[in-house]
Amino acid sequence: MTMKEICQQAHDARIRVGMLTTGVKNDVLCRAAECILEDSDAILAANGLDVANGIDKAMPQGLIDRLRLTEVRLEQMADGLRQVASLDDPVGEILSMKKRPNGLYIGKKRVPIGVVGMIYEARPNVTSDAFGLCFKSGNCAILKGGSDAIHSNIAIVRAMQRALTEYQIPDGALSLIENTDRSATEEFMKMNDYVDLLIPRGGAGLIRNVVQNATIPVIQTGTGNCHVYVDESADFEMAIDIIHNAKTQRIGVCNACESIVVHRAIADEFLPKLYRRLSDSQVELRGDAAAVRALGGEGTPLVKAATPEDWGTEYLDYILSVKVVGSIDEAIEHINRYNTAHSEAIVTENYANAQRFLEEIDAACVYVNASTRFSDGNEFGLGAEIGISTQKLHARGPMGLEALTSTKYIIYGNGQIRP
Amino acid sequence: MTMKEICQQAHDARIRVGMLTTGVKNDVLCRAAECILEDSDAILAANGLDVANGIDKAMPQGLIDRLRLTEVRLEQMADGLRQVASLDDPVGEILSMKKRPNGLYIGKKRVPIGVVGMIYEARPNVTSDAFGLCFKSGNCAILKGGSDAIHSNIAIVRAMQRALTEYQIPDGALSLIENTDRSATEEFMKMNDYVDLLIPRGGAGLIRNVVQNATIPVIQTGTGNCHVYVDESADFEMAIDIIHNAKTQRIGVCNACESIVVHRAIADEFLPKLYRRLSDSQVELRGDAAAVRALGGEGTPLVKAATPEDWGTEYLDYILSVKVVGSIDEAIEHINRYNTAHSEAIVTENYANAQRFLEEIDAACVYVNASTRFSDGNEFGLGAEIGISTQKLHARGPMGLEALTSTKYIIYGNGQIRP
Numbered sequence: 001m002t003m004k005e006i007c008q009q010a011h012d013a014r015i016r017v018g019m020l021t022t023g024v025k026n027d028v029l030c031r032a033a034e035c036i037l038e039d040s041d042a043i044l045a046a047n048g049l050d051v052a053n054g055i056d057k058a059m060p061q062g063l064i065d066r067l068r069l070t071e072v073r074l075e076q077m078a079d080g081l082r083q084v085a086s087l088d089d090p091v092g093e094i095l096s097m098k099k100r101p102n103g104l105y106i107g108k109k110r111v112p113i114g115v116v117g118m119i120y121e122a123r124p125n126v127t128s129d130a131f132g133l134c135f136k137s138g139n140c141a142i143l144k145g146g147s148d149a150i151h152s153n154i155a156i157v158r159a160m161q162r163a164l165t166e167y168q169i170p171d172g173a174l175s176l177i178e179n180t181d182r183s184a185t186e187e188f189m190k191m192n193d194y195v196d197l198l199i200p201r202g203g204a205g206l207i208r209n210v211v212q213n214a215t216i217p218v219i220q221t222g223t224g225n226c227h228v229y230v231d232e233s234a235d236f237e238m239a240i241d242i243i244h245n246a247k248t249q250r251i252g253v254c255n256a257c258e259s260i261v262v263h264r265a266i267a268d269e270f271l272p273k274l275y276r277r278l279s280d281s282q283v284e285l286r287g288d289a290a291a292v293r294a295l296g297g298e299g300t301p302l303v304k305a306a307t308p309e310d311w312g313t314e315y316l317d318y319i320l321s322v323k324v325v326g327s328i329d330e331a332i333e334h335i336n337r338y339n340t341a342h343s344e345a346i347v348t349e350n351y352a353n354a355q356r357f358l359e360e361i362d363a364a365c366v367y368v369n370a371s372t373r374f375s376d377g378n379e380f381g382l383g384a385e386i387g388i389s390t391q392k393l394h395a396r397g398p399m400g401l402e403a404l405t406s407t408k409y410i411i412y413g414n415g416q417i418r419p
Numbered sequence: 420m421t422m423k424e425i426c427q428q429a430h431d432a433r434i435r436v437g438m439l440t441t442g443v444k445n446d447v448l449c450r451a452a453e454c455i456l457e458d459s460d461a462i463l464a465a466n467g468l469d470v471a472n473g474i475d476k477a478m479p480q481g482l483i484d485r486l487r488l489t490e491v492r493l494e495q496m497a498d499g500l501r502q503v504a505s506l507d508d509p510v511g512e513i514l515s516m517k518k519r520p521n522g523l524y525i526g527k528k529r530v531p532i533g534v535v536g537m538i539y540e541a542r543p544n545v546t547s548d549a550f551g552l553c554f555k556s557g558n559c560a561i562l563k564g565g566s567d568a569i570h571s572n573i574a575i576v577r578a579m580q581r582a583l584t585e586y587q588i589p590d591g592a593l594s595l596i597e598n599t600d601r602s603a604t605e606e607f608m609k610m611n612d613y614v615d616l617l618i619p620r621g622g623a624g625l626i627r628n629v630v631q632n633a634t635i636p637v638i639q640t641g642t643g644n645c646h647v648y649v650d651e652s653a654d655f656e657m658a659i660d661i662i663h664n665a666k667t668q669r670i671g672v673c674n675a676c677e678s679i680v681v682h683r684a685i686a687d688e689f690l691p692k693l694y695r696r697l698s699d700s701q702v703e704l705r706g707d708a709a710a711v712r713a714l715g716g717e718g719t720p721l722v723k724a725a726t727p728e729d730w731g732t733e734y735l736d737y738i739l740s741v742k743v744v745g746s747i748d749e750a751i752e753h754i755n756r757y758n759t760a761h762s763e764a765i766v767t768e769n770y771a772n773a774q775r776f777l778e779e780i781d782a783a784c785v786y787v788n789a790s791t792r793f794s795d796g797n798e799f800g801l802g803a804e805i806g807i808s809t810q811k812l813h814a815r816g817p818m819g820l821e822a823l824t825s826t827k828y829i830i831y832g833n834g835q836i837r838p
Contacts, residue, residue, distance in 0.1 A: 015755060015781060098800060104789055106799055113811045114781070192630060196811045211611060215631055217812040238834040245836035336434060358829045360434060362533070370523055370832025379837070380525055380828070381517060392532045392615045392825035393636040394813040406811035409799070410777045413789025415657040417664035418798070 003187045006175045007194035010115045010140040013172025018112040018138040022089040024167060025136055029085040032163035033078035036128065039159040040074050046151035047124065054122075054148055062252065067122045067149055077128040077156075080384075084132035087383040090401045091138045105412040110405045112138030114196040119185060119210060121202040122146035127156045131174055133386045137404035140172050142195065144188055146202075147180030154178060189214035196406075201387050204314075219394060219403075221387035224254035224342030225314045226372045229331045229357065231348035232263040236270055238369060239347040240277050243320075245371040246345070248281045252316045254388060255343050255365075255375040259311065259321040261331045267324045268294045275303075283318045286310045290324035311338045328353050332360050339363055341390050343372040364390055364397035422606045425594045426613035429534045429559040432591025437531040437557040441508040443586060444555055448504040451582035452497035455547065458578040459493050465570035466543065473541075473567055481671065486541045486568055496547040496575075499803075503551035506802040509820045510557045524831040529824045531557030533615040537805075538604060538629060540621040541565035546575045550593055552805045556823035559591050561614065563607055565621075566599030573597060608633035615825075620806050623733075638813060638822075640806035643673035643761035644733045645791040648750045648776065650767035651682040655689055657788060658766040659696050662739075664790040665764070667700045671735045673807060674762050674784075674794040678730065678740040680750045686743045687713045694722075702737045705729045709743035730757045747772050751779050758782055760809050762791040783809055783816035 001009070020028075036043065047069040054064050090110055097107035116139045118130045127145055134141035145153040157176040164173050177184055189198065192215040200210040204223050211218055228246055230239045246257030262270060271294040275285065279302055285295060286306040295303045310321040311334070325331045335344055345367035346357040354368045365375045375398060377385025382400030389395045395403035420428070439447075455462065466488040473483050509529055516526035535558045537549045546564055553560035564572040576595040583592050596603055608617060611634040619629040623642050630637055647665055649658045665676030681689060690713040694704065698721055704714060705725040714722045729740040730753070744750045754763055764786035765776040773787045784794045794817060796804025801819030808814045814822035 015779060018781075019778065100798070100800060104793065212634055217636065217810060219812075235834070241834065241836055249837055354831075359438065362434060362437075363827065365828040365830060367830045368832060370830055370835040371837050373837035374523065374830065374835065375828075379519070381519060391636060393638075396826050397828045406815050408782065409784040409794075409816045411784060411786045411789055411793065412773075413787060415654070415660065416789040416793065417660055418668055418790050418792035 007191040009172040011194040013170035026085040032160040033081040035159040043155040046155035122148035124152040229261040233349040234347040287322035291322040343375040426610040428591040430613040432589035445504040451579040452500040454578040462574040465574035541567035543571040648680040652768040653766040706741035710741040762794040
């Protein structure tokens with residue numbers, strides 16, 4: 001099929017898929033989980049091909065790890081689909097209904113978005129996750145995974161499509177774009193006549209390309225240059241625990257802490273204590289002049305002078321930039337200037353400063369006395385997550401099933417005309 | 420200032436503008452209303468220049484009418500600002516707050532979007548309306564009006580900026596892009612580093628250009644190919660009143676009816692009655708074969724055979740296309756195929772058909788037994804309207820103040836770290 005045919009098929013299927021009952025959707029999801037396990041030999045063989053190609057191409061070990069499937073990972077993917085089946089169906093909820101003076105009843109109802117496109121990299125588990133969330137929320141999914149995972153994705157999609165066929169769901173409910181050329185991605189992004197939403201998941205380059213070139217409305221997910229601000233009144237032990245957790249609990253994720261901001265009044269006492277804890281994990285600290293001084297000067301192991309680029313860098317590594325500020329105002333200004341509007345935290349015992357930080361920091365998730373690592377659909381109680389939005393339109397922060405819905409106005413009249 | 424400087428100035432002002440109290444915002448809006456009236460001589464003189472230029476350029480009369488300002492229209496613009504001042508402030512509302520098992524309190528709070536760009540045509544009243552709604556919802560506004568209204572817009576913005584200055588609001592709260600070159604529009608649309616949302620208001624060409632070229636997230640407003648479906652069980656008188664109202668009450672608007680769909684079982688009886696009512700208003704009917712037959716054949720005045728293009732056409736004129744169908748299924752399929760997802764109505768006495776229409780039609784506003792002309796922020800009780808969204812992301816249907824807000828998660832912890 002051509003790109004246009006794939007997208008049109010999904011567009012044509014959207015009404016029927018959007019009207020499926022919760023029971024049927026759940027049955028299909030559970031059956032899709034079974035189909036993945038039934039096909040595990042074929043999926044693992046296809047994945048073996050992708051992994052071998054990756055090794056031939058000298059793909060970094062971390063990416064190979066994300067690409068590689070095992071029996072256990074297939075079980076997790078199937079569990080993921082069953083878990084989505086267990087979530088409440090967001091479709092059909094009446095969010096409000098009011099009677100107008102002219103007697104019209106005007107209601108706002110939650111409906112599927114229609115056709116959702118996903119562009120992502122070489123993580124085959126996203127293929128089943130994305131389908132599960134899109135299907136449960138009544139949407140048709142068009143998936144464009146990374147070329148390095150193409151054999152795995154074809155095998156996984158084929159398995160899940162068998163479940164759809166058994167339940168006579170239209171083919172347009174799930175499509176995989178098998179053409180891995182860059183030109184196919186470019187063409188896909190411009191299918192705004194058929195696709196209602198495009199979600200890119202992956203590195204900054206992928207997301208920038210989509211934002212620059214898509215004509216389909218996009219939800220940007222992504223990069224997190226997250227800060228922890230240690231206020232004058234902070235409990236040191238709490239601050240150290242939070243920074244250690246936010247930096248080292250998992251290193252390559254968007255909600256990891258990349259920069260700390262410390263009040264000048266406590267810098268000399270706090271930073272050496274933090275250093276002792278972080279140096280156990282070999283975290284390099286790149287500080288401004290005051291921070292480097294407090295950390296024992298430039299000769300100290302794991303201590304370096306920060307360059308201006310450091311303030312805006314998402315390291316995804318055992319590195320932390322350290323800025324010393326004279327006031328909470330300066331801290332807020334610094335964070336609002338350099339952050340990526342993802343997740344920001346203050347550690348403080350001061351009520352007014354806690355409230356000011358919550359109010360004035362411009363980010364999807366703003367924390368008082370907790371680790372930025374909690375920015376996650378499961379941790380927020382959404383049950384699942386299709387990504388973390390760092391833009392302000394439609395959805396902000398962790399996105400669950402509701403983020404994959406729109407609304408429509410339904411109006412009950414008895415002959416009203418406009419005067 | 421360069422385009423980048425204008426946008427950066429707004430971006431830098433967003434935090435302060437977003438934190439203004441409701442009282443200050445309301446005072447500024449009322450003062451801006453006064454400033455417009457104080458400057459009425461200057462504004463009317465500037466507008467006179469625009470109107471004279473329009474006449475020189477042989478601008479159509481309808482557009483001249485929209486461009487022309489009078490004392491009365493300035494009063495209406497000032498009233499509009501005062502009315503926005505009287506609306507509830509959407510900013511700061513806590514939409515939900517939950518305690519998680521780990522003791523974190525996770526809340527969702529309504530916040531301004533930040534910087535909102537508007538691209539519109541030669542209607543100077545949009546200048547004050549857009550500023551009022553953006554400012555009340557805590558946003559910085561960057562306005563790019565049509566070149567044909569540039570003198571009027573400069574004078575109006577200057578008046579409103581005086582109010583901002585008197586209250587020491589940062590300049591970035593309201594900017595007008597005075598460069599009327601097409602290249603300035605193109606440059607503006609790509610300022611996604613500084614502008615959070617772009618709303619185009621105007622004809623299909625303007626909106627298509629923005630959708631194709633903007634890197635800023637867009638809310639599409641606009642075109643309405645709205646249908647009224649007359650079901651087998653319809654009350655004829657009600658159906659005729661609704662169609663007459665939806666077609667003729669105001670002709671050039673997006674929620675006007677452009678096409679009717681009639682059940683075959685009643686077409687021969689209903690259409691001649693409808694014809695008698697609509698021919699008083701000189702409405703031309705372009706029907707399929709069955710409709711033309713029911714209307715007395717092709718020789719009949721104001722009756723023509725429809726071409727395939729008619730089904731997808733938004734006439735904005737005294738023309739209506741007429742499709743005869745054999746069932747509600749066929750009606751729903753026809754409408755979902757040709758509509759622009761704006762406003763659609765069924766006239767029926769049948770409960771099941773009413774519910775099916777509400778469920779299965781994919782549009783922003785779906786009506787039972789009422790005119791499509793009600794799709795409007797004021798009629799829906801939103802108090803004001805910045806446009807009618809025909810896309811599914813962020814806002815759908817008439818957009819009031821809430822559509823100009825985003826959310827942020829605020830999280831209260833006491834030292835939680837992620838296990």
